[in-house]
Amino acid sequence: MIKVFRLPDLGEGLTESEIVAWRVAPGDTVELNQLIADVETAKAVVELPSPFAGVVHELHQQPGTVVHVGEPIVSFEVAGTEPAGTEPAGTEGAGRAGGAAASDPPGQASAAAPAEEREAVLVGYGAAPERQGRPHRRARTGAEADLTEPATVEALEPAATAAVSEPAATRPRSTPPVRALARGLGIELSQVTGTGPTGLITREDVQARSDRSAPESAPESVADPAAGERETRSPIRSVRKHTAAAMVRSAFTAPHVTEFLTVDVTPTMDLIESLRTNRAFQGVRIGILAVVAKALCLAVARNPSVNTRWDEAAGEIVQYHYVNLGIAAATPRGLLVPNIPDADRLGLADLAAALAGLTETARAGTTAAESLRGGTISITNVGVFGIDAGTPILNPGEAAILALGGIRRQPWEHRGEIALRQVMTLSLSFDHRLVDGEQGARFLVDVGTILADPAMVLTMV
Incomplete structure (x- = not known):
């Protein structure tokens, strides 16, 4: 039938x-x-x-x-x-x-x-x-799968060019974040030899295959417009359409205020360098985003007003007692803001691993729908694009978003003298209905204090 x-x-x-x-x-x-x-x-x-x-x-x-x-x-x-x-x-x-x-x-x-x-x-x-x-058995995705990296989940999807009727027993075995990484790098899992338990393909296997293939890869070509064409039109669809509507709604609903703080983050960069040789962090890439994410979670505990939501229909202010940390990710499909559930409960190593998994799935275009809802506060890292500061628009339904600027080596006052230091500007946009200027300033100063002197965490917890 x-x-x-x-x-x-x-x-x-x-x-x-x-x-x-x-x-x-x-x-x-x-x-x-x-x-x-x-x-x-x-x-x-x-x-x-x-x-x-x-x-x-x-x-x-x-x-x-x-x-x-x-x-x-x-x-x-x-x-x-x-x-x-x-x-x-x-x-x-x-x-x-x-x-x-x-x-x-x-x-x-x-x-x-x-x-x-x-x-x-x-x-x-x-x-x-x-x-x-x-x-x-639905495979876990995003940060959830990346934190646990189960070795027993078998891949149900075939390689991009393999016959889809291929028996399940011959398909490459991997976890969802690894498949996402492979898609993002253009690697077919059928060409990768797994070194994990019972032949499971790991992230390292995919990365190693990518490194070997890199010299053979041709640069991505950009299609030239047809002769005589002065403009190109494309339909507004999917993520771009949704993002545009959400940003317009946010910009014209929530009264935005942005505050800035420039910080000497040299001590934090020294800390990151030292963690590379620390046994507890072997195999984990700690970057400035992970440290800022941890600092944000600590600062939220001291300044809870930034972790709230304005419920217009109910006439209530919703106070969250957890942090679902959204991370703005620029992808070929447009801006996505997946979040890490209960980020405030994660240690630095686990938070860094969750960020890596979230970034991989976002770039590969395989972010699960459930990862895109339920965020309570967000971070956007504009510094990776060479930008010093900006005025980010709030993710709809959230009270605050923190933007990281680029880290610059520049003259700075240090211990009464002028020295070359690593300096970064933080930008905090917040909903003035929920967060007063003083509350936003205190939160931003707490984040900056941790980055300027990580030992100050001992005075905050």
Whole structure:
């Protein structure tokens, strides 16, 4: 029989997604929960699993097409008999497996469809495990997976050019952050030899392969505009569209105030250098962002007003007693602000590892949707672009965002004399409805004090 799979509701109230790439083709045999497509919502690229085991019959949408929830995207030839209550295969009713009849508006499931079928496909994270085939085990992503780096999670996705019908036993084994790193570096996991337990491919294996391939890689070419063209137009979609709407809403809703503090961070840079030879931090790359993130968490405990939210509908100020730290990441798809849950509970090494995993997944375009919501305060590092300072716009729903400027070696007063020191400017934007100027200043000074003299942490905890 023919089963039609319609674009499922991927959560967050998002009504449309763009087909980025298909991992299957007509005639391919797929397993239950095998990854069949990458779809891009307004917040992230989502890996879409198959709700059926069978043969791909037809791809209804082409890559680059924007599809609304409830519209058919792929159909399968599935063995077995038609469940009671559904219409014969080949009719429009066959699409009920996707959760909506042909006459239903996009995104609304037909009430006549069996509950079992609706449950299987209304979310894009796998079919119900009790139905058929092997159970689906959703791999953790982002900071969650990077902190634990489980060696038992097997990769379900094939390499980009491998046949998707390849048996699962022959696919490369790795963890989600490692797969994200490989995609970001353009490395096929089928070409990497795993050195981890039972052949697991590790981050070091991927990086080593990238280093060997670097001389062979051609520089990325930029397409020249057609002769005579003076401008190029492209549709506003996905992340760019969502980011633009969010920034406009934030800029014209929350009264922004920005304060600046220039700090001699030479002691912090000396600390970072010393940690490279510290056994407790072997294998962990500690950078200025990790140290600032830790300083921010400590300063939040002393200045809780910066970790709040203005709830207009309820007429309340929400005070968070945890820090979900957002990190602004510039990606080819636009600006993303994934967050590290409970960052205030992490030590410096774990925080650095979480930052590395978050950055890798963001650049690879595989940030999970759940990592993009629930942030309480954010950091943006404009210094990596050679910028000294800026006035960042608040991430919607947050009270403050801290910007790091570039670290410059310049003359500075030190112990009564002029010396060359490493200096950085911090910029704090905050919502003046929630944070007074004095509260913002005290928070910024606390962060600056830690960076200027890390030993001062002992006086703050």
